[in-house]
Amino acid sequence: MSDKTNKTSEEVLRELEEMGDAHIMSSIATPLRSDAFDLSDDEKIEQIQGYFEKIMHTLGLDLTDDSLKGTPKRVAKLFVNDLFKGLNEKNKPSMSTFENKYQYAEMLVEKDITLYSNCEHHFLPIVGKAHVAYIPTDKVIGLSKINRIVDYFSRRPQVQERLAIQILNELKTALDTEDVAVYIDAEHMCVSSRGASDQSSSTVTVEYSGKFKEEQTKNEFLAYINNKLK
Secondary structure (H helix, E strand, C coil): CCCCHHHHHHHHHHHHHHHCCCCCCCCCCCCCCCCCCCCCHHHHHHHHHHHHHHHHCCCHHHHHHHCCCCCHHHHHHHHHHHHHHHHHHCCCCCCCCCCCCCCCCCCCEEEEEEEEECCCCCCCCEEEEEEEEEECCCCECCCHHHHHHHHHHHHEEECHHHHHHHHHHHHHHHCCCCCCEEEEEEEEEEHHHHCCCCCCCCCCEEEEEHHHHHHHHHHHHHHHCCCCCC
């Protein structure tokens, strides 16, 4: 019999909690079941509304109160249509690119992209900034598309490390280049509002590919996002 089988349910739950606190991710792809989109958005909203009514009832809240009675529906719509809309491939922005007619071959940096996501371990907000750079070859991409792809992958239960990798891989594919960098600096409400309750810390994750792994290019990118180039 394995050690895992011998563990009590309390020990298993404790290990899962510790994994969540450590922000462990199981894969680069967001974990989704094969039937994740069998239900329509309206059907999901209806079911989530029922589930959230039960949560509120269990907490002892009076769902007949004028302020609370519409909350389950509002939360359900928020989950499906906003906070977690990035789970559905149909909401993925088009990644149309353009010919690099000017033969621009220097670094392009899109910095201070506002980022809103949610920690997949506690479903609490992750709020911060993303800085993205690439060195064009034959293709360039509209600047707003970079912001949209950051938002798309953010709008799902996330681990910050995975988020940086997903953004980087998407841009590498769209631009047909290895020369991409992604830097994310964000605050996690699961850190500031529970456990350590640290109000001042933020988490930085960085992914480099291609030329950005070279020290000179990496330092140039970091200097741009920290306003240290004159």
